[in-house]
Amino acid sequence: MTLRAAVIGVGHYLPDRVVPNSDFEKTLDTSDEWIRARSGIERRHFAAEGQTTSDLATRAARNALSDAGLVPDDIDAIIVATSTADLTFPSAATMVQCELGMTRGFAFDVQAVCAGFIYALSTANALILSGQARRVMVIGAETFSRIMDWTDRSTCVLFGDGAGALILEAQDGAGTSEDRGILSVDLHSDGRHKEILYVDGGVSTQxxxxxxxxxxxxxxxxxxxxxxxxxxxxxxxGITPDQVDWIVPHQANIRIITGTAKKLGLDMDHVVVTVQDHGNTSAASIPLALSVGKERGQIKPGDLIVTEAIGGGLAWGAVVLRW
Structure with missing residues (x-):
């Protein structure tokens, strides 16, 4: 038998405020047509005043627990992937742990920008395979609206806020690609490319x-x-592209999504796309897309999924899993 980290629950949360492209026409030299043509984005959600990343993460976590039929103390660990945590410390994950009323286990954050959820999934998988945890909740949550330069039309129209959560559980498999759960992980980074995507400030530089x-x-x-x-x-x-049911990519830009699918030899009928409704929600985009894909009836038990992301660092990676 082979131990696998299998998905047993998923959930997401989006703030109430929906911001259509037309809102940016009031303050920027841009248009709905320009934004759609270059990114595929039509609208995005922004957190309300006082609403934090841990708030969004907690709501997504509760929805994932409900989907799995679990209570907070059934979880051994929480990993939150985010670049926009509420405070420098403590971690957003410990705040979620507290808000859920989870009185056991451990919680921590992972920061790999848009690739954060892939890195967090890899970490959760390792915790389960090593026997350190049986059930791990992995959350991607962001409030990127808080780090936007609202005078820069090339960036501020692209990003949104939201959260998605996935619960992984240790399950026995046969050691083949037919097993449920995470089948493989591939991670990379290259710090030489920092200047092409970064935030020009931080705690150390005050x-x-x-x-x-x-x-x-x-x-x-x-x-x-x-x-x-x-x-x-x-x-x-040990799989080939023709066996893949769904690509669930980081939802950054429709041109990147279609270009990647083309390189993999897969048509868009096999791609879960949510970028039009959410914009780029960084580490939240993949779990959001997984949850919405299940909600739509696209993703079903037994489906073979490839999910991939790239973000600042540069950091990138992919996970293959069977739902």
Missing amino acids: TTGYLRMQGREVFRHAVEKLAATATAAMDRA
Whole structure:
């Protein structure tokens, strides 16, 4: 028998405030048509005043617990992937742990920007395979609206706020690609590319920063690296693209999503797309898409899924799992 980290619950939460592209026309030299054409985004959600990343994460966590039929103390660990935690410390994950009323286990954050959920999934998988935890809740949650330069039309129209949560449980498998759960992981980073996507401030420099991005450079790296990491993860899992039911990509830009699918030889009928409704929610985008995909009836038990992401660092990676 082979131990696997299998998905047993999923949930998401989006703030109430919906911001259509037309709202940006009032303050920026942009248009709904321009934003849609370049990103595929039509609207996004912004957190309310006083609503924090841990608030969004907690709501998504409760929905995932409900989906799994579990209570908080059934969970051994919480990992929150975020670049926009409420405070420098403690972690957003411990805040979620407290709000849920979870009195056992441990909680911590992972920061790999848009690739954060992939890194967090990999960490949760390792905890389960090592026997350190039986059930791990993995959450991606962001309030990127708090780090936007509202005068920069090339970035501020792209991002949104939200949270998604996944619960993984240790289950026995046969050691084949037919097993439920995480089948393979592929992770990478390259710090030489910091300047193409970063926030120009932080605690150590005692400055308040905003997101800065060289869009063309990010696009150039994204399609190539995402296709390569997805292929490597599939090779490790012993599967081929024609066996994949769904690609669930980081929802950054529809052109990156379609370009990656094309490189993998898969048509868009096999891709879960939510970018039009959520914008780029960074580490939250993959769990949001997984939860929405299940809610829509797209993702079903037994489906083979490839999920991949790239973010500032650069950091990127992919996970193959069977739902």
